Amino acid sequence: MKIIVTGGAGFIGSNFIKMILADCSNIQKIVNLDLLTYAGNLANLKDVESDSRYHFIKGDITDYDTVEKIVSADKFDLIVNFAAESHVDRSIYDSRVFVHTNILGTQVLLDAAKRNKVNRFCQVSTDEVYGSLTDKEPSFTEDNPITPSSPYSASKAGADHLCLSYYHTHKLDVVITRCSNNYGPYQFPEKFIPLFISNAMDEKKLPLYGDGKNIRDWIHVLDHAAGVWSACINGKAGEVYNFGGGNEYGNIEIANKIVDILGKDNSLIELVRDRPGHDWRYAMDYTKATSELGWIPKFNFESGLKDTIEWYQENRAWWEEIKSGDYLNYYEKHYGK
Ligand code: NAD
Ligand code: TDX
Numbered sequence: 001m002k003i004i005v006t007g008g009a010g011f012i013g014s015n016f017i018k019m020i021l022a023d024c025s026n027i028q029k030i031v032n033l034d035l036l037t038y039a040g041n042l043a044n045l046k047d048v049e050s051d052s053r054y055h056f057i058k059g060d061i062t063d064y065d066t067v068e069k070i071v072s073a074d075k076f077d078l079i080v081n082f083a084a085e086s087h088v089d090r091s092i093y094d095s096r097v098f099v100h101t102n103i104l105g106t107q108v109l110l111d112a113a114k115r116n117k118v119n120r121f122c123q124v125s126t127d128e129v130y131g132s133l134t135d136k137e138p139s140f141t142e143d144n145p146i147t148p149s150s151p152y153s154a155s156k157a158g159a160d161h162l163c164l165s166y167y168h169t170h171k172l173d174v175v176i177t178r179c180s181n182n183y184g185p186y187q188f189p190e191k192f193i194p195l196f197i198s199n200a201m202d203e204k205k206l207p208l209y210g211d212g213k214n215i216r217d218w219i220h221v222l223d224h225a226a227g228v229w230s231a232c233i234n235g236k237a238g239e240v241y242n243f244g245g246g247n248e249y250g251n252i253e254i255a256n257k258i259v260d261i262l263g264k265d266n267s268l269i270e271l272v273r274d275r276p277g278h279d280w281r282y283a284m285d286y287t288k289a290t291s292e293l294g295w296i297p298k299f300n301f302e303s304g305l306k307d308t309i310e311w312y313q314e315n316r317a318w319w320e321e322i323k324s325g326d327y328l329n330y331y332e333k334h335y336g337k
Contacts, residue, residue: 001026002076004118006061006109007040007083008032011187012124014044016082016225021048024229029053033070034083035060038330043318044186061105064112071112078232079113080122081106087190088128088152092276094331095151102155103162110166110174120173122232123163127180127217127244128153132279139217139285142178142240149277160240167238175235177228179243180284183304184221185311189319190327192216193305196255197312198319200264210274212252215281219245220299227286230293241293244284247301254305261309 003020007013009032020027034040036058048054059066061083071079083105085091085098106123113121130140131147146161148154166172187194196206227243235241252269259266289295312319326333 001078002029002074003027004031004033004070004076004079006033006079006081009034009036009040009042009044009056010082010086011039011044011184012182012221012224013082014041014186015184015221016080016228017045017054018048019222019225020229021051021054027053029055029074031070032056033059033061033067037085038327039086039188041186041322061109062100064108067108067112068115071116071118076116077119078122079109079118079120080124080228080232081109082124084156085152088150089190089275090331091150091152091155094335095155096335097331098151098155099158102152103158106159107162110162110172114166114170114172120175120232120237121163121166122228122235123159123174123176124228125160125176125178126153126156127178127242127282127284128279129157129160129178130282133281133283135215135281139244139283140242141285142242142288149279164238173237175231175237176240177231177243178240178284179224179227180217180219180245180282182221182224183218184308185315186318187221189322192251193254193258193308194312194319196258197262197309198323200258200262200268201313201316203264203268205270206255206259206268207272208251208255208269209272210278212255212269212271213250214278215248215250215283217244217283218247218249218254218301219243219297220304223297223299226298227289227293227295230289230295234293236292241289242284242286243289243295243297244286245297245299245301248281248283257305258309261306
């Protein structure tokens with residue numbers, strides 16, 4: 001198979017590329033198209049740099065000419081679109097690049113897939129497009145209405161709608177995956193779990209939003225990567241597949257687990273001003289992925305979290321370099337005030 005992966009230098013994309021290169025015997029070529037924004041990091045891929053099947057191209061998914069040149073250069077079986085602006089807090093601060101990358105970028109890729117007759121397009125989406133659940137509501141199924149609440153999730157929902165419109169209008173073979181919160185190695189340390197691990201390791205405060213009781217459903221990144229791959233291979237065109245870990249925890253429970261595993265004092269946890277529009281709860285019903293794709297999450301959360309903490313302990317240089325950089329000012333530098 002010949003595959004284009006976009007956003008492959010990010011957290012999930014890099015884990016996905018390494019997983020399929022290691023596990024799938026039928027991969028002839030992977031082209032990783034990534035702009036290397038503040039979140040992209042080639043260090044995530046050093047294990048596969050010398051694999052002759054792997055090719056990196058620095059480029060922007062919103063750039064028509066770049067995308068056309070890459071997609072028309074070979075007969076590709078699959079495009080998997082991980083590339084996105086992915087952090088909710090940043091989308092509240094400045095939503096322009098979210099609309100640009102997440103919606104326009106997806107449209108540019110869809111058009112290139114259509115023109116060049118790529119066999120399948122897989123859009124990597126999120127549980128956040130469904131909006132928020134109360135404590136009593138059942139988990140999201142693929143039939144839940146799309147009611148996103150943040151600029152990030154609204155841009156991802158827009159991309160999902162575009163993908164389905166290309167399936168309905170142009171008969172482009174599209175599958176969409178929607179997954180809950182990922183954790184694991186190589187996650188950018190602005191996200192909740194790696195931020196709290198790395199701060200706690202340095203005895204810094206752990207800023208818990210609101211009352212800390214918001215609930216997320218955590219899944220190991222390799223379970224997600226396996227889910228995306230199963231949808232690429234066995235998914236039905238025009239369908240959406242939910243993936244989740246079945247691990248619902250309040251944020252404060254996670255913060256306490258991290259502090260305990262690291263042997264730190266929980267006085268490091270500090271309640272701070274809530275995120276505006278903070279979704280209360282996400283939980284995924286992944287029955288369809290299990291029955292139609294044969295997928296189930298394999299990682300146990302307790303041991304997965306311990307191993308992740310160990311990874312951050314063993315790879316201090318990886319996150320210290322990021323945290324010492326200028327990533328917080330990324331948008332002002334690139335897009336102005
Ligand atoms: P990430 O922020 O770690 O990585 C995103 C990657 O996309 C980076 O390498 C970045 O350089 C690249 N990128 C950004 N703009 C680009 C552009 N214009 N052109 C080319 N490359 C560009 O994100 P992640 O956490 O790995 O998420 C990957 C995908 O999975 C996203 O689409 C996200 O919406 C989705 N998702 C994430 C989670 C999660 O918990 N992290 C859960 C469900 C779905
Ligand atoms: O400093 C923090 N303090 C805090 O209490 C941060 C960064 C987060 N939080 C809370 C907010 C959320 O309730 O922790 C929870 C998780 O926050 P994030 O890591 O920012 O993730 P979330 O907003 O849930 O979105 C994630 O899951 C779905 C990813 O970032 C998205 O890309 C994915 O689509």
